[in-house]
Amino acid sequence: MTTAHDIDLPAVLAERLTTTHPDVLRELLATFIHALMGAEADALCGAGYGERSADRTNQRNGYRHRQFDTRAGSLDLAIPKMRHGSYFPDWLLERRKRAERALTTVVATCYLLGVSTRRMDKLVETLGITSLSKSQVSVMAKELDAAVEAFRTRPLEAGPYTFMA
Template identity: 50%
Template sequence: MTDDRMALLEALQKADDGNFLRSLAETVLQILMEADVEGLIGAGRYERSGERSTWRNGYRDRSLDTRLGQLNLRIPKLRTGSYFPPFLEARKTTEKALVSVIQEAWIAGVSTRKVDDLVQAMGLSGISKSQVSKLCKEIDERVGAFLKRPLEGNWPYLWLDATYLKVREGGRIVSVAAIIAVAANRDGRREIVGLHIGPSEAETFWATFLKDLVRRGLRGVKLVISDAHEGLKAAIQRVIGATWQRCRVGLLRKSSARDSLRVVGLGGGPCWARRGASNTSSSSA
């Protein structure tokens, strides 16, 4: 996992208190446990099979502390024998593999290879290729649904930023821009409202991104906070038409990249990653 991708994941986690990321991680681990138990039992849920060795017998709750927060898991119980997920013992290796899958899902869509790596790190042996594919589909659908969900109510404040990542395309490594939007509603609650990957921060790309936010229901924007990228500023004026304010972190980056990393607390993460209104300056130029 590269430092720039980890910085993006941490920034996403801070943007909405990590609620969606925790939920996604819980889903991934739950599906993997269910698949592992199916292999141990020799049959799926409610399936009639002469190969069945035992039956399910409810669940027991167990929490798992990770860098994504505390995950609440439901460990399957068996009528005869017992089941204990091996990944609860080898936590460090498991957590690294899990975080790798989650961050990959945000950036380029999760791959079966990444999930295979996760399964091996977790010490799970009863999971088939078809179950791995099913999990990949579940992760991609959940991330896609979150990023395409309708936006309801008014969002007076909108933060926009981009961070550059290295991704593999056509067998080679290229640099792409991860475009991120975080909005705050009238109650002060912040949410990630958009994330998209593109080749650069050109005005046309920003405009397309902002138009999609509007189409999904983004309204009531009074103030947009971002850096002073000319293409972004033009797109904000053309699509949103709200007051623009320059992000203080953007100014810090220009004056001293190293000092700005200390201020933000991330490896070059977006300007809205720090909590509080002090992230923006009163300057509009």
């Protein structure tokens, strides 16, 4: 009689995601970071990008590009500039290694467990960001969900196939 082997599937998939597909992880990280910075910039401006509102207090004024080194490779980040004042994500500036590790964990968790608005809100709060509205969190979840879906449905013509039965 055979015994069933217990496999910690989330841990195995998280390891595979962080070790074998650096390009995919890099793309997911870039998507998540840009969505998060866009949501924070919208919160600072008082209105969404390109949206007219009486509550608007500031406007975007282009982007500045910065390199962000991660375990998946370097990311070219387009950080939104403000017309009045400045914006730089504190969660990215301080403790770079810890921020990179937290972002990688957030993206891997979203990939493994699926992306829901409530889960995304909790994951963003783990980064120390609490000023995002529910609609901004929802937009971020949709963007990351689209990137994950594109990865899951990509063609597998080249390379070895890994599957679980």
